[in-house]
Amino acid sequence: MGDQGLSPFATNVTSKLHRTSYPSIDASRPELSQAGKAVLITGGTTGIGFAITKAFITASASTVIITGRRQEVLDKAVSSLKDIAATLNKDAQIIGERGDVAKPDDTNALWASLAERGIIVDVLVLNAARFAVPKPLFELGVDFVWESFEVNVRGPLHFAERFYKQAGSENRPKSLVNISTQSIHESKREYVPMAADRPEYGLTKASGTLAIQYVAQEVPADKMQVVSFHPGMVFTEPWVVLGATPDLxxxxxxxxxxxxxxxxxxTEARFLHGRFTWAAWDVDEVRERYERRLETDPDFLRVGVCGLKGPDVAY
Incomplete structure (x- = not known):
């Protein structure tokens, strides 16, 4: 294993695994520059979303827009991000937009407001999500589960559609990054009991990832590049709500x-268009070991039925 050790839930897709950033994905690399681009991160006020926002500021994005449901938290995040931009000597415009991704009116108002201000989004990061509740589906009830579909499926798909259909963006290459989860493929008790105890999360995140996968299937990568990934096991607010401590x-x-x-x-990630990865996997090794397979195996790293290749048994 790499010198950064194993994730709490191990993977052997690459021999080298990462627990923190490393040179190949360092946002300060000139090759990863986002200069001149506007980036929109849903749920960018705390945790993983805030870290993603900070990384895009590091990568010299010209405009960074974050969404959040709580005005006080949103205002605090914008203030902190402006301080980070100043410390990094980055001239980034930081914009906070209050709204709920599950409410179509909020989403439509956001995109209309951006258009009125002449802002065309070049990169969309779908990060906002409703997190796990440790109860069986029938105990949660269909109404609660459907509310999670509104956040984890309808919301991202609505944002993706508005992103793709922006007026004036027809000839501008776009990138869509979908924050998914290992729960979409480790939902069985034999793999991760914690995920199996939270079926509503795996169900809705798998559905949302599949929706974005279909979008990628319909749009060429040079027009809108689409990559989904599991961000890792990060100690964020949902863990606190569950009563966990940082030493768990x-x-x-x-x-x-x-x-x-x-x-x-x-563009370095273009070979992963329409696929799902883990942030822990070493990107250089993924390219070296799997780029050819990605070109020839339409099922690899995609949501689908395990054990079948088209109509045939996999072998």
């Missing part, structure tokens, strides 16, 4: 997800 696991550094998101939005 050796949690991953949020900078790993932040810098990986910038890399995923770059």
């Amino acid at each position: 696991f050796t949690f991953d550094d949020p900078a790993l997800a932040g810098n990986y998101a910038v890399w995923a939005a770059s």
Whole structure:
């Protein structure tokens, strides 16, 4: 294993694994520059979303827009990000927009407001999500589960559609980065009991990732590049709500997800268009070991039925 050790839930897709950022995905690399671009991060006020926002500021994005449901938290995040930009000597415009991704009126108002201000978004990071509740589906009830579909499926798909259909962006290459989760493929009790105990999260995040996967299937990468990834095990607010403490696991550094998101939005990640990865996987090794397979295997790193290749049994 790499010198940064194992994630709490191990993976062997690459021999080298990462717990924090590393040179190949460092947002300050000139090759990953986001200069001149406007970036929109949903749920960018705290945790992983805040780390992603900070990384795009590091990458010299010209305009960074974050969304959040709580005005006080949003204002605090914008203030902190402006301080970070000043410390990094980055001339980034930081904009906070209050809204709920599950409410279509909020989403439509946001995109209309950006258009009125002449802001065309070049990079969209779908980070906002409703997190896990440790109860069986029938105990949660269909109404609660459907509310999670509104946040984790409808919301991202609505944002993606508005992003793609921006007036004036037709000839501008775009990047869509979808923050997914390992729960979409480790939902069985044999793999991760914690995920199996929270079925509503895996169900809705898998559905949301599949929706974005279909979008990628319909749009060429040079028009809108699409990459989904698991950000790692980061100690964020939902863990606190669950009563966890920072010493429960050796949690991953949020900078790993932040810098990986910038890399995923770059042309270096184009070979992963429409696929799902883990931030922990070493990107150089992924390219070296799997780029050819990605070109020839339409099922690899995509949501689907395990064990079948088209109509045939996988072998």
